[in-house]
Amino acid sequence: MGDKQLHLGLFLMGSGHHIASWRHPDVDSDQVTSFRYFAEIAKKAEAGKLDMLFLSDGLSFHELSHPAELSRFEPVSLLSALAVVTNKIGLASTVTTTYNEPFHVARKFLSLDHLSEGRAGWNVVTSYYESEAKNFSKSEHLAHQDRYIRAKEFLDVVNGLWDSWEPDALVRNKEQGIYFEKEKLHRIHHKGTYFSVEGPLNIARSPQGKPVIIQAGSSDAGVNLAAKSADIIFTAQDNLADAKAFYQRVKDKVQTYGRDPDHVKIMPGVSVYVGNTRAEAVEKYEQLQRLITPEVGKNLLSEYLGGFDISPYSVDGPLPEIPETNGNKSRRALLIKLAEEKQLTIRELYQYVAGSRGHRLIFGTAEEIADDLENWLHEDGADGFNLMLPSFPNSLDDFVDQVIPVLQERGIYRKDYTASTLRAHLGLPEPVYKSPILNNQR
Template identity: 55%
Template sequence: MSEARQNRRQISLGAFLMETGHHIAAWRHPDAHAAGGLDFAHYAELAQIAERAKFDAIFFADSVSVRDTHLPSLSRTARADHFEPLTLLSALSVVTRHIGLIATVSTTFNEPYNVARKFASLDHLSGGRSGWNLVTSSTETEAHNFSFDQHPDHAVRYERAKEFYDVVAGLWDSWEDDAFVRDKASGVYFDADKLHVLNYKGKHFKVRGPLNVARSPQGWPVVVQAGASEAGRELAAQTAEVIFVAHQTLDEAKAFYRDVKGRLSRYGRQPEHLKIMPGIFPIVGKTQQEAQDKFDALQELIDPTVGVSLLSKMTGGVDLSNYPVDGPVPDLPETNGGKSRQRLLLDLARRDNLTIRDLYLRIAGARGHQQVIGTPQSIADQLQQWFEEEGADGFNIMSPWLPGGLVDFTEHVVPELQRRGLFRTEYTGDTLRDHLGLPRPVNRHAAVARQEAPSPLAATPS
């Protein structure tokens, strides 16, 4: 391979793993592992499939509730039982060597010290492969599990999230990289001058510190975000190193890419230090017709009760079962939940004149992300176009059913991307930051001592 091709910008790929697959009826697919949500061997197989294909990372979403309180639909989906993601990733760190390990942990119903400690620990356990998907919880059902009568307001959640991040980042810098000398001869275990107590006092948190975990191999675990509202974009510009996002069209993707990357300079950041990775739901076939047949077979497994319930949750929690399923999607009040996803779905319904049934069928697999049905070549064409026209730096692959959908992508689309020089054929580094091409944050206290600039992601030391 020529030097020019070796140095060419390449696509990042994440495997977004969800129990039995992303399609709402995936668990009913003949080849799906219906009990996969609580089967470690199932997840180990998936992680190793993605690692053999040289993916940057695997990723788990999470919520701290059984989200659907409508039993007729809940009892017909495979989303009610699954592992807590950090526990699962800790176990998967032992059966993988290279692939990154990203988990969602909400800032709404957790405490910064616990989160900082757990992700630093995972980074040590994995040799520098952990990533934190920072989200604000978006559902009433989660609030009811944490002594709240109603969900905190959207603006308050993002205000808390920024402060939460500042505390976590500060705790990750509690120790300089070489603080632990462990010198048996002198009896000095750590250099006291390289320990820094946070003493954070803010509106939402008061945290003394220091963290009782040494600075992790990556300095900080990689920080990921998934919000696309105005508040989410601004928080991402300040704090995120990767953004997982949903787009329906290339024009939408390019506008978001320009907008968020254009905000980085206000925070002393460079565009290449933030990776934007839209979700892609791929159905792969040897021919276009074979791919369409695979998709149609999944669609036929959707129970209408489940489809309407899914759409109700994703458009703000209004019960749509009271409306004619073959009638138009009604105007809905502004949600206190996920604002960007509600807007995306309502815009889609209006643009394409969709009924409630049409819309739930449209999102049953990708839930608002881009759905791509085709051959390895045609899918690679679309990924290449979005990548080269700056709609994306990479993609979060949402396999329709598992393990077969992931196998289809890794065995057929990945080789096509590699043939085009768009994706790696071997790992060239050891950490998730290496895979993504992200810099290692400089400890803010060490930087001050050396009169260097700390990481632009770091809050001002207390």
């Protein structure tokens, strides 16, 4: 346990994780439509030796949720461009299985893996916004259970396509005029409930063997899918006791699938405020909280509660009874539990959500932040963290310049990269090549 190493991903959404980040005096409110902004963030994260940069995504527009999310680059295109200005850091993104085709997704991530020479990661999600269905010719959304069935099949097809080229299929023998060996490219002949895909893919096997698979979701269906197929699990954990229980539950489940628990990294989200004193760190948070307009806060809360409209209720009253919806179940449940346990008003709850977006908040000096992260690491609450920093570039500068050196001094974080693929940063083995036909028959 003494040599357990911390892994860190930088979650990058808009101008920062805090909903009012774009209004912060040190933030350029125009930055999210500029490639230069993303390039600077990626380079700074690489200077901090982070495992990866991670982009969230969505396929619709929410008038009142997160202003800086309104205009978003297509994430794999953006990561492809960022691959050019970085050398080591992993590059990962959310892409939904609900409104995509596995052939396109398999290809996009292999393409990114080639462009970045082995740094690609895919966060496999199901879509939960009704508004996304309406952009993809669907009158209604798939039910929660069906989205997971589709996601599982989607992932099987993608894995099959990633195995459709053997590693040494391209021989390129100029003398004999033989470009590739036919018997080393495989059709996958997939015929399932949602997809029929013949293959092979039209891009060679990935430098990483396969791009890294990330999953989130704490529902039973989510945990099962992740334990079977993920390399990294993102999760929202509010306190160490719950985090430890989740960690143990997932690692046990991973073993029931015959996998090594060390090969699945559990990374809870955490929003970090660093100051020269704890009071200064808290004031950084309060400064952003004061910038939230009530309209934005209430609407974000409605969205997080699965679309239930909270606007008619008094901001200083308690949360009303929230009916079941077809949305993201674990996030909704977390918020209802939090409001009950801490007896929060609607205003307090939306302030909490707007500040952290359902993830844990920590405040303190660099030493205090390092203490917290190290404690979770050693107590088996986490293998690392998905850093949901409040605003860019200032909170990333704080973290990289102040917290990273402390983690390095303590010997729980790399002083420099020792490898150049995301898989290797995470200490994961390269996948052994398996014929996609055999996979399919399994």
